[in-house]
Every structure is written in structure tokens, then in C-alpha cells.
Amino acid sequence: MITASNLRFSYSSLKKFDFPDISCKDKEALLILGQSGKGKTTLLHLLALLLKPDSGEILIAGKLANSLSPELATRVRAKHIGIIYQRPHFVSSLSVIDNILLSNYLANQKQDRAKAIYLAQELGFAEHLSKKTTQLSQGEQQRVSIARSLMNDPNVILADEPTSSLDDSNCEKVINLLKRQSASIGASLVVVTHDQRLKDEFSNRVTL
Numbered sequence: 001m002i003t004a005s006n007l008r009f010s011y012s013s014l015k016k017f018d019f020p021d022i023s024c025k026d027k028e029a030l031l032i033l034g035q036s037g038k039g040k041t042t043l044l045h046l047l048a049l050l051l052k053p054d055s056g057e058i059l060i061a062g063k064l065a066n067s068l069s070p071e072l073a074t075r076v077r078a079k080h081i082g083i084i085y086q087r088p089h090f091v092s093s094l095s096v097i098d099n100i101l102l103s104n105y106l107a108n109q110k111q112d113r114a115k116a117i118y119l120a121q122e123l124g125f126a127e128h129l130s131k132k133t134t135q136l137s138q139g140e141q142q143r144v145s146i147a148r149s150l151m152n153d154p155n156v157i158l159a160d161e162p163t164s165s166l167d168d169s170n171c172e173k174v175i176n177l178l179k180r181q182s183a184s185i186g187a188s189l190v191v192v193t194h195d196q197r198l199k200d201e202f203s204n205r206v207t208l
């Protein structure tokens with residue numbers, strides 16, 4: 001479960017954000033909608049403990065998370081938070097499967113090759129596991145990102161515009177996969193997007 005209350009953040013005195021409170025229980029999904037520049041990525045990075053709020057609280061699995069030291073925040077992020085970035089970041093010299101297994105390594109967990117293969121099969125890119133990530137299409141890279149975010153059974157999955165470059169049929173597929181996979185590991189799924197197609201896919205919604 002993740003909750004955020006009274007979150008305020010500023011990049012400068014001219015760029016300040018006062019975010020609405022959010023709450024997403026285990027196995028539930030929350031959609032955060034907002035037009036370009038409204039602060040969606042900023043909010044997601046606050047929830048991912050990549051940015052520190054000026055004030056307010058973030059609770060992850062019942063524990064206060066926003067005032068952790070950078071080292072502890074890194075550890076919590078690696079183990080408990082799965083992040084799907086707007087643009088996937090991969091290590092281009094590694095294969096697809098090694099990029100996925102990197103999640104285990106970074107969280108100090110045993111590398112679970114069988115799980116990586118299972119997720120690749122579920123997400124429909126198993127035939128690409130030994131390729132380099134640069135050889136995959138954008139939609140395939142997005143699905144690799146999803147698999148990578150699920151490797152450590154996180155408490156929270158945060159997805160930044162996961163459908164922005166997908167056609168309608170792949171958009172629906174990716175969202176259903178994300179919902180199904182996060183529910184099956186008992187995680188909270190938070191999606192930020194400007195993609196109005198997702199409105200009807202989520203009953204819990206917040207608009208920025």
C-alpha cells in the first residue's frame with residue numbers, strides 16, 4: 001500500500017507543486033491523470049523516493065518513507081518499488097534477460113532466471129530474451145520494463161505513461177497485464193498519464 005499526504009515540492013521559487021493526497025491499497029490500481037507539465041513525472045519521482053518533498057508524508061507498506069537517508073531510500077526502492085519509466089533505461093551492452101535480472105542484483109536478491117523467463121512468456125517477448133534491448137521495438141521495450149519492475153515482487157508499482165506510444169489494442173493489453181500482474185503479487189499499482197484512453201480502465205482516479 002502507498003499513501004501520500006500534503007505533498008509539496010518545488011524545483012524553484014517559480015515552480016512549486018501542491019499535490020492532492022493519494023492512496024492505493026495492495027492489489028488495487030490508481031490512475032493519476034494530468035496534462036503535460038502538470039507534474040505527473042515529478043509526483044511519480046516523489047513516490048519512488050527519487051525526489052524529496054519539501055513537506056508532506058509518503059507511507060509505503062505502512063512505513064514512513066520520505067525522510068529516509070539516500071542509502072536507505074535506494075534500498076527501499078530496489079526491494080519494494082517497481083518503476084516503469086517514461087523512457088525505459090537499459091544497459092545497452094546487456095541482453096534483455098540480463099537487464100531483467102539486474103533488478104535482482106540491485107536489490108541484493110538471488111537472480112531468478114526462471115521468473116524472468118516466466119514473465120517474458122506472460123508478457124509475450126520470450127523469443128527476444130537473448131537479444132540486446134536496442135533490437136526491440138518501443139512496445140517490446142515497454143513490456144521488458146514491466147517484467148523488470150516485477151522481478152522483486154514489489155509492494156508498489158509506479159508506471160509513468162506506460163501506454164503513450166502504443167496503439168489501442170496494445171494499450172489495452174499492456175494495462176491489463178500491468179493490472180493482472182500487480183494484483184497477482186499483491187502490489188499497489190499507480191499509473192500516471194495524460195492518456196485519456198485509460199480513464200475507463202481505472203475506477204480510482206486523481207486528476208492533477
Ligand SMILES: Nc1ncnc2c1ncn2[C@@H]1O[C@H](COP(=O)(O)OP(=O)(O)OP(=O)(O)O)[C@@H](O)[C@H]1O
Nearest residue numbers: 011012015034035036037038039040041042043194
Ligand atoms: N529538474 C527540473 N528542474 C526544473 N523544472 C523542472 C524539472 N523537471 C521538471 N520541471 C518542470 O516541472 C513541470 C512539471 O514537469 P513534469 O515532468 O513533472 O510534468 P509532466 O506532467 O510529467 O509532463 P509530461 O506529460 O509532459 O511528461 C514542468 O513545467 C517542467 O518544466
